[in-house]
Amino acid sequence: MAKILIPTPLRQYCDKKDTVEVTGATVGEALNALTSAHAELKKHLYNDEGKLRSFVNVYLNDEDIRYIKKEATPLADTDTISIVPSIAGGR
Amino acid sequence: MIQIDSEAWQVMVSHAKSTYPNECCGAMLGTIDGDNKSVKVSVPIENAFTGVQHERYELRPEDLLKADREARSRSMDLIGIFHSHPDCDAYFSETDLKNSCPWYSFVVLSIYKGEFDHANSFLPNAEQTEAVKEELKY
Numbered sequence: 404m405a406k407i408l409i410p411t412p413l414r415q416y417c418d419k420k421d422t423v424e425v426t427g428a429t430v431g432e433a434l435n436a437l438t439s440a441h442a443e444l445k446k447h448l449y450n451d452e453g454k455l456r457s458f459v460n461v462y463l464n465d466e467d468i469r470y471i472k473k474e475a476t477p478l479a480d481t482d483t484i485s486i487v488p489s490i491a492g493g494r
Numbered sequence: 495m496i497q498i499d500s501e502a503w504q505v506m507v508s509h510a511k512s513t514y515p516n517e518c519c520g521a522m523l524g525t526i527d528g529d530n531k532s533v534k535v536s537v538p539i540e541n542a543f544t545g546v547q548h549e550r551y552e553l554r555p556e557d558l559l560k561a562d563r564e565a566r567s568r569s570m571d572l573i574g575i576f577h578s579h580p581d582c583d584a585y586f587s588e589t590d591l592k593n594s595c596p597w598y599s600f601v602v603l604s605i606y607k608g609e610f611d612h613a614n615s616f617l618p619n620a621e622q623t624e625a626v627k628e629e630l631k632y
Contacts, residue, residue, distance in 0.1 A: 410562070411526065411571035412597040421566070447597075447620070456620070458595045460555045467555065487559045488597060491543065492590035493517060493550035494579045 407437055407484045416443040430463055431474030433484060448486070460487045495530050495629040496574065496599050496615050498522070502536040503632040507610045509538040510578035510603045516547035521561035522574035522601065531573050531599060537561050550589065551577045574599035574615070581606055586616040586625040594618035599628055 404424040409417055417423055423440070427433035438445040450456050461468045462485040468476045478484075498506070502522065510518045519541050524533040539561065543552040553575070562572045575598050579585070584604040586594075594600060596618055604611040615630040 408562070408566075410597055411573060458593075458622075462555070462559055465556070465559075485559055485562070487555040487562070488595035489553075489555060489593070490558065490575055490595055490598075491550070491552035491593035492577060492587065492600075493543075494582050494585075494587050494589070 404480055405433055405478050405482045405484060407433060408486070410486055410488075413444060413447055413486070416447065417441040427478055429472075429474065430461060430468050430476045430478055430484060433478055434461070434474065458489045460489055461485070462487055495631065496533065496601070497531070498533040498536075498601070498630070498632040499524075500632075502533045505536040505538065506576050506601070506603060509536075510605050511608060511610065513541065513547075513578065514605050514608045515580045517541060517543075517549065517551040517578050517580060519551040519553055519575065519577040521553075521558060521565075521572055522576060522599070523561065523565040523568065523570045524573050526571055526573055533574065534570060535568070536576065537564065548580060552593075572598070574601055576601040576603065578603045578605050584612055584614040586614075586618070590616075591618055591622055591625055594622055594625065596620040596622075600625070601630065 425436040522533040523535040543550040584602040615628040616625040618625040
């Protein structure tokens with residue numbers, strides 16, 4: 404099964420786990436499996452239109468899925484998915 | 495409340511001063527117990543903003559991923575982000591808010607004329623419309 408690493412503040416919505424194992428042929432399927440098993444998590448990752456929130460980036464191992472096939476990126480059992488926010492700012 | 499250990503705090507201030515007059519940024523690693531966050535390690539991260547860095551900062555997600563991996567390897571959590579405001583106060587600006595993430599504490603350090611002046615911590619909401627001040631101890 405592939406692994407999804409859960410950022411610290413979101414662990415409260417998935418039984419305090421730091422890693423969740425999921426099945427899925429694509430990254431999108433794996434994220435669906437995650438939010439189906441832990442429904443509270445969904446609103447933190449997706450907006451009302453069902454799209455990933457603007458500040459949410461998803462990495463497959465070391466690569467941003469936007470530069471592969473986005474949520475259709477194929478997933479292997481040995482893969483690790485990371486959820487990483489976009490952060491910037493200035494005065 | 496967020497408490498920053500002395501060594502971690504020195505790293506943050508030193509990074510903010512050494513990058514002056516540009517904005518600096520970095521990650522804060524530590525532990526969380528209920529509403530109490532304790533920063534044990536601060537990790538300076540390169541400001542990736544490609545324009546004028548005196549007024550802007552940007553974190554590369556891959557650098558943040560690296561910081562998160564470091565936290566996990568040290569049995570800690572990634573609990574916050576810090577950045578500096580050169581020659582202005584430590585408020586949470588509109589730009590900070592519009593580019594924030596509700597998952598972390600955001601510590602802003604005010605640096606005037608190259609010297610640390612004061613700091614504040616903020617907790618932005620998911621809609622990026624509001625950030626409440628969080629008690630900060632260092």
